[in-house]
Amino acid sequence: MTDKAVILLSGGLDSATTLAIAKSAGYQCFALSFDYGQRHRAELDAVKRILAEYPDVPHKTIHIDMNQFGGSALTDTEIAIPETPSDGIPVTYVPARNTIFLSLALGWAEVLDAAAIFIGVNAVDYSGYPDCRPEYIEAFQSLANLATKRGVEGQVIKLETPLIHLTKADIIKTGNELGVDYSLTVSCYAADVDGKACGHCDSCRLRAAGFAAAGLDDPTIYK
Amino acid sequence: MTDKAVILLSGGLDSATTLAIAKSAGYQCFALSFDYGQRHRAELDAVKRILAEYPDVPHKTIHIDMNQFGGSALTDTEIAIPETPSDGIPVTYVPARNTIFLSLALGWAEVLDAAAIFIGVNAVDYSGYPDCRPEYIEAFQSLANLATKRGVEGQVIKLETPLIHLTKADIIKTGNELGVDYSLTVSCYAADVDGKACGHCDSCRLRAAGFAAAGLDDPTIYK
Numbered sequence: 001m002t003d004k005a006v007i008l009l010s011g012g013l014d015s016a017t018t019l020a021i022a023k024s025a026g027y028q029c030f031a032l033s034f035d036y037g038q039r040h041r042a043e044l045d046a047v048k049r050i051l052a053e054y055p056d057v058p059h060k061t062i063h064i065d066m067n068q069f070g071g072s073a074l075t076d077t078e079i080a081i082p083e084t085p086s087d088g089i090p091v092t093y094v095p096a097r098n099t100i101f102l103s104l105a106l107g108w109a110e111v112l113d114a115a116a117i118f119i120g121v122n123a124v125d126y127s128g129y130p131d132c133r134p135e136y137i138e139a140f141q142s143l144a145n146l147a148t149k150r151g152v153e154g155q156v157i158k159l160e161t162p163l164i165h166l167t168k169a170d171i172i173k174t175g176n177e178l179g180v181d182y183s184l185t186v187s188c189y190a191a192d193v194d195g196k197a198c199g200h201c202d203s204c205r206l207r208a209a210g211f212a213a214a215g216l217d218d219p220t221i222y223k
Numbered sequence: 224m225t226d227k228a229v230i231l232l233s234g235g236l237d238s239a240t241t242l243a244i245a246k247s248a249g250y251q252c253f254a255l256s257f258d259y260g261q262r263h264r265a266e267l268d269a270v271k272r273i274l275a276e277y278p279d280v281p282h283k284t285i286h287i288d289m290n291q292f293g294g295s296a297l298t299d300t301e302i303a304i305p306e307t308p309s310d311g312i313p314v315t316y317v318p319a320r321n322t323i324f325l326s327l328a329l330g331w332a333e334v335l336d337a338a339a340i341f342i343g344v345n346a347v348d349y350s351g352y353p354d355c356r357p358e359y360i361e362a363f364q365s366l367a368n369l370a371t372k373r374g375v376e377g378q379v380i381k382l383e384t385p386l387i388h389l390t391k392a393d394i395i396k397t398g399n400e401l402g403v404d405y406s407l408t409v410s411c412y413a414a415d416v417d418g419k420a421c422g423h424c425d426s427c428r429l430r431a432a433g434f435a436a437a438g439l440d441d442p443t444i445y446k
Binding site for chain 1: 283
């Protein structure tokens with residue numbers, strides 16, 4: 001029987017690549033997205049465009065009103081998106097975001113009896129968020145083994161992070177070989193409603209540098 | 224400065240006691256509840272009644288449509304609430320529920336710069352859920368230390384579980400001494416819209432036995 005996997009799909013470059021990797025590894029994939037009050041809602045349209053390429057992948061979008069908490073430039077319109085890199089953890093960090101997303105993925109994975117959860121975190125060309133680091137992922141794996149019925153019964157739900165040690169250029173090269181159409185994806189923190197990118201935010205800069213280093217044309221549509 | 228704490232408040236006996244303990248320990252408390260498609264929605268009314276006794280405690284209710292996943296008698300109306308104890312993990316187990324709730328509490332705790340999260344899990348008189356065990360709580364603490372900005376900066380958000388090793392009778396005695404009015408709380412998995420309890424489900428049985436063992440009158444309103 002084909003193993004099932006839940007794939008966290010944000011609509012960005014990394015998660016689109018992660019989905020392509022999980023598919024190519026032979027998993028039966030289930031895509032999970034979040035409507036969490038993010039400013040960059042063009043992401044959710046990007047998710048739909050990406051999934052149109054994978055008609056056999058079921059998809060759920062979970063609504064969570066995380067903007068009730070505030071505290072991040074990505075969910076609080078009163079905090080400006082920075083255009084220059086910061087020292088330490090930037091204001092675009094959303095408190096506990098990956099923990100919340102992985103927890104919900106864990107819930108769906110349990111119900112599906114899935115063998116894996118794929119998340120496109122990256123600890124090389126990234127924004128310095130604490131919940132993208134390998135030691136964080138290991139801690140979540142330990143938690144998942146104890147938290148679930150499947151874990152108690154001796155079968156783990158494996159947290160797969162195929163991008164974690166790749167540069168942005170290597171991520172793009174990998175996705176390119178797997179046929180990912182990056183023009184469908186949106187990475188910008190301040191994308192407009194049509195998904196056009198600002199070209200200035202941290203996420204835009206990392207993405208543009210990745211295409212340059214990969215020696216590939218950047219298909220991103222800028223404002 | 225008074226330390227802040229986020230208190231998970233479900234409207235049941237355990238979480239009402241936990242709030243009273245956190246208040247008596249001197250924390251500035253912030254109550255967090257979830258509307259997750261639970262069948263026993265009388266819980267959310269109980270939360271409001273309990274908090275009417277604590278007018279200085281801010282409160283948020285986060286909506287999460289976990290019933291999109293199904294897989295539990297508490298969120299899926301097609302699965303019956305059992306009236307006899309089961310071997311192993313019962314069908315009332317909601318996949319990854321405490322992980323999801325604690326993750327969201329962690330997000331709010333980060334924004335508040337809170338020192339603690341209180342959760343009323345219990346590993347003595349409980350339903351056998353994997354995410355109520357001490358080793359699960361320890362794993363979440365390790366995760367929280369790595370997941371958060373506060374953790375990276377060397378200050379933990381402490382997960383406090385004051386009930387974890389208490390019997391239901393001891394929980395009730397503790398709450399009684401702290402002035403908790405248990406007639407305001409709802410524990411029943413199948414409570415009616417007015418919060419009246421069925422008296423038959425696992426949760427009702429544990430609660431009734433607790434009052435009996437504590438030698439206190441049971442103020443629960445049964446159907």
